Amino acid sequence: MCQVMDQMAGKTLGRLRRLPEIECLFPKTVKKALSQLEKHNGLASVIAGGTDLINCMKRRDIIPKYIIDLKGIAALNFIEKDKNGKLGLRIGAMTTLSEILESSLIREVYPILTDAVSVLANPQIRNTATMVGNLCNALPSADSAPPLIVLQAKLKIVGLAKERTILVEDFFKGPRETILGPCELVTEIMIPPPVGYGVYLKHMLRAEGDLAMVGVAVYLTLDSKKEICRNAKIALGAVAPTPMRAIKAEDALKGKPLNDDVIETVARIASEEAKPIDDIRSSAEYRREIVRALTKRAIKQSIKKA
Numbered sequence: 544m545c546q547v548m549d550q551m552a553g554k555t556l557g558r559l560r561r562l563p564e565i566e567c568l569f570p571k572t573v574k575k576a577l578s579q580l581e582k583h584n585g586l587a588s589v590i591a592g593g594t595d596l597i598n599c600m601k602r603r604d605i606i607p608k609y610i611i612d613l614k615g616i617a618a619l620n621f622i623e624k625d626k627n628g629k630l631g632l633r634i635g636a637m638t639t640l641s642e643i644l645e646s647s648l649i650r651e652v653y654p655i656l657t658d659a660v661s662v663l664a665n666p667q668i669r670n671t672a673t674m675v676g677n678l679c680n681a682l683p684s685a686d687s688a689p690p691l692i693v694l695q696a697k698l699k700i701v702g703l704a705k706e707r708t709i710l711v712e713d714f715f716k717g718p719r720e721t722i723l724g725p726c727e728l729v730t731e732i733m734i735p736p737p738v739g740y741g742v743y744l745k746h747m748l749r750a751e752g753d754l755a756m757v758g759v760a761v762y763l764t765l766d767s768k769k770e771i772c773r774n775a776k777i778a779l780g781a782v783a784p785t786p787m788r789a790i791k792a793e794d795a796l797k798g799k800p801l802n803d804d805v806i807e808t809v810a811r812i813a814s815e816e817a818k819p820i821d822d823i824r825s826s827a828e829y830r831r832e833i834v835r836a837l838t839k840r841a842i843k844q845s846i847k848k849a
């Protein structure tokens with residue numbers, strides 16, 4: 544018996560064993576952070592809120608020799624209306640989810656983002672976690688991805704030599720994989736001016752703080768009488784290796800009258816476009832059914848908001 548207990552304790556202790564020594568670096572500027580990334584190429588990880596990275600390190604998925612902490616870079620913490628009017632809003636990489644949730648500007652102009660953040664994790668996590676960290680972590684279930692995709696948001700990516708922007712929908716390569724180079728940082732999210740109305744709906748196994756079993760974002764532009772759909776964007780989370788657009792479903796809605804038959808057809812097409820897998824949270828078949836139900840509900844709620 545004692546031996547069994549010892550073995551169990553050993554196992555538990557095994558999981559809790561100390562991490563190897565890690566050097567933490569605290570740059571005050573983006574340029575300095577980029578130089579540190581270049582200097583320790585392949586050995587360093589960037590940390591924002593740390594709510595994902597620390598767990599990855601505890602699981603030994605990743606053990607960096609250096610951690611580059613972005614919290615000291617004040618210039619990355621902002622929510623700003625774009626001054627030259629070409630873009631609607633810019634959110635800095637170190638802006639926390641709580642700051643986004645509390646922003647009256649975002650609530651007023653992009654309520655779909657407020658919806659998404661309000662169901663992302665819990666207040667403790669949101670107080671330190673960032674939206675950019677949520678995207679860079681690149682889980683298929685990342686709650687901020689579907690609403691940013693339907694808003695056609697872009698990310699500003701900087702390296703020492705060059706800078707580029709990319710649509711959020713083109714940022715993901717696979718689970719926990721993005722197009723980000725080893726010496727690049729995301730510095731901000733850029734969201735175009737609002738052109739429609741939308742919602743984000745999330746289905747979870749439990750009530751709060753759980754990852755999405757399915758997430759659906761819908762964003763619609765309607766005609767002046769609110770009878771015809773002029774433009775539609777639909778994005779799905781947790782039903783494919785990356786957050787994805789349901790382009791066939793969007794096409795089936797564009798230019799169509801907003802009646803029950805059309806909405807039912809669009810929801811069915813979205814569920815057929817999803818590529819879910821069976822996992823501990825749900826079967827693929829159930830996920831498809833949830834995509835159908837949430838898409839239908841999200842379209843109806845978006846129309847009501849218009």
Ligand SMILES: Cc1cc2nc3c(=O)[nH]c(=O)nc-3n(C[C@H](O)[C@H](O)[C@H](O)COP(=O)(O)OP(=O)(O)OC[C@H]3O[C@@H](n4cnc5c(N)ncnc54)[C@H](O)[C@@H]3O)c2cc1C
Nearest residue numbers: 589591592593594595596664672673676677679685686729
């Ligand atoms: C209890 C709990 C509940 C959670 N619930 C949810 C949930 O409901 N929905 C959900 O979507 N997620 C959830 N998460 C996951 C997590 O909290 C979010 O993904 C969070 O937004 C990550 O942000 P962060 O700032 O903490 O990222 P970090 O952990 O600091 O970083 C995550 C990854 O992004 C990289 N990174 C961060 N910032 C940058 C940057 N500027 N440039 C380049 N790379 C960068 C890091 O190197 C790391 O690889 C949960 C986590 C926990 C622990």
